[in-house]
Amino acid sequence: MGKTYQVPSSTFQVLRSSRLAPRFPLHASRLTPHAPRFTPHASRSTLHASSLPGSDDIFRAQLPNGITLLSRVNFNSPSVVISGYLQAGSLFDTDEKLGLADFTASALMRGSQQRDLQQIYDALESAGASLSFSAGAHTTGFSGRALAEDLPLLLNTMGEVLSQPAFPTEQLEKLRARLLTGLAIRAQDTADMAALAFDQIIFANHPYSRPEDGYVETIQAIRREDLVDFHGRYYGPRGMVLAIVGAVEPKAALEELARALGDWTNNHQPEAPSLPALTPLKKTITKRVNIPGKSQCDILIGTSGPARRDPEFLPISLGNSVLGQFGMMGRIGDAVREKSGLAYYAYSSLNAGIGPGSWEISAGVNPKNVAKASSLIRSEIKRFIEKGVTGEELADSQTNYIGRLPLSLESNAGVAGALLNIERFDLGLDYYRRYAGLVQAVTPEEVLQAARKYFQADKLAIAIAGP
């Protein structure tokens, strides 16, 4: 369940350059394609309670061909966001052609039956709009944004490239060069390589051990007919979900969607592949990836974690906040950064999606401090599963979760992510209005029980990448 690796290209944010030095690491979370970086949380604010999405202001409809639309208006800004997914992920990839789902997703915009790459992008970029696709394990996701007046442009482009991609050979070779360069960069990235090794330990014998972007050999093995075949088999409207949020009335959005994708069909779409059971670790396993010439090592220590819909998810999420998120990266940040000065970043993260997730602690340290930092992290894990969290610590994280909900939902993209969470994990349209109660109901005992189900001090996955 690695993240998607991209060659630095296109637009650099004006200020998000290496020249801007933040105190708190801006990248302090490993992303899985399915889990949002922060699980959005609900508010107890009564003043603006109606600002939280709920059943009375989320529009949900389904087209006859199976596409589900979720929509919510926001007229505070003249823009609109679309975001969603199709049931075509890398779980369908063979080992020999791993990366095919992602290759296919990345190739969609490179030409349709009607237009070539330059024509497609000329229309979008001329409007200041964007649209992109990428594959995860279960689904292929997409996201786009535009001025509200250009929503038809976004949806029509999406409809065109989803239902009638051309996969022009010449463009596929350019894309292959970019993907291979991305893999070469990945091979030099200590955090990425530690993550790959970590996933191979906790997801041994499970398809989640495979990176969605494949390997050099598998990307080289993929042919144009593989993309055509993958698209023909797996791309279709059934199970497709789309959120549209912004200065657009939902009924109008539904009509535009029906115009763009209402006629799309695929009678061959298979059922979602079933996942094998995860084999629990029987002992602590360590993997090292040697990347010479680097000045820092990345360490990952952790275990498998709950799926998003497991009852343990919320207690573990709050426990994880205490362990390595709250304030300056929780207890882990306190031990490794604040007290010992060993690392700029040291935090824990919980990645939970459709299937089993991961619960992991990350730190970037000087090569000579790897043993010391690892030992501090393991002590914190041991303390956590022996004694759990205090009532005060839990209360801090609970008020944090509840209080920051409006922040996570202020942008259109934040609301779109919340709507997709509701649909993907069947949370109910009033989930964000119920969330404060759900968070507050969690007890320290529940956190401890849930944590012990996953974390065992003598059965850890440890991955280290660096010189």
Add this chain to the structure above:
Amino acid sequence: MPEIHRATLANGLQVLLKEIHTAPIISSWVWYRVGSRDEPSGRTGISHWVEHMQFKGTPQYPASVLDKIIAREGGVSNAFTFFDWTTYFETMPADKIDLALRLEADRMVNSTFDPKEVASERTVIISEREGSENEPLFLLGEAVQAAAFRVHPYHHEVLGDLADLQTISRDDLYNHYRSYYAPNNALLALAGDFETEVMIARLRELFEAIPAGSTPPRLERPEPPPRGEHRLSVEGPGETRYLQLAYRAPAGSSPDFFPLTVLDSLLAGPSSLNMFGGGGVSNKTSRLYRALVEEELAVGVGSSAITTIDPYLYTFTITVHPQRTADEVLAAFDEQVRRIQNEAISAEEVARAIKQARALFAYGSENITNQAFWLGHAEMFASYDWFLTYLDKLAAVTPTEVQHAAREILKPQNRVVGTYIPTGTEVGHG
């Protein structure tokens, strides 16, 4: 566009307020007019280190308490050090903002700089630097920047040089803090769900008693004009080759910055102004993407033109195609420069850049944190008026002005050309 309220407290603290009642959120930013450009040789990195120390405690709010009390109330906070400024922000549920304001008023004067905390933060910052050194583009960018500025303190990275990070003392840090963290050297910007009258009264209560200091001078070491092209290379691990071209560019407040913005949009695609939220637009129809990536000389091209007080750099970063050389890329790049300097630019192409900018601007207005950021940030290199009139100024740019900018800025003698040469190490598994 909501109205802006502007005030200056008796001690010189500037205040900018913008009411936005779309969500129960307030974002507060304190800006200090100090950054890495105020650091003489031997003290590089000191502004950034002081910023870290501002979380290490006062008598009232001891170390580690600061992050926790903001988080406990559902707030988000961080701090950033740049060449020209240092800033601290908290975005909070509206009914909790007072906590952030009390905290900022307190640490404007009362931070302790405990020697033990200084010692542990020294290694944290060295680790931050080592993490950056893992990235080829950091190594290349640092070398290019240093070559572009021999005299001006834009010469060094915000993070500072290792030699200085090892030797800067507690007293150096404290003196830097006391010199620059004065209300008359600061600006407080708030946007969000408050009533201006109530807020300004509260700010007076909290901040007006802080005594003004002497106005600290900014380090002024103007860079002399360049006398020719610099070329350099950086070697390091990896397989991927990068080419960076950095041209001396106009200051953020210069009228020339707007034609540069349009020029950049034509050459390398539109850049987002937004630090928080919004995202960018792809650049596949930009001139350089078509000439370099579509022609299989490169696999990616990006650019940056930053709003700085003094002239900084207009930088292109190109990821070279695995089967191509940096020289081939450079030749194709220079051909595109010649064309934009010499061939007529259409009004449509310029109008398209304006529409792109309008869309990116709209995306940024979704988010209160981003709006509060601009309230203060624009004041650091120009004034808030710069932000308010940004789209109008862009819309007034003519094709002739874009071509003039291309001729003035994109001269070979005005640039540094840097290449990252990968030494091609193998990855081993043990």
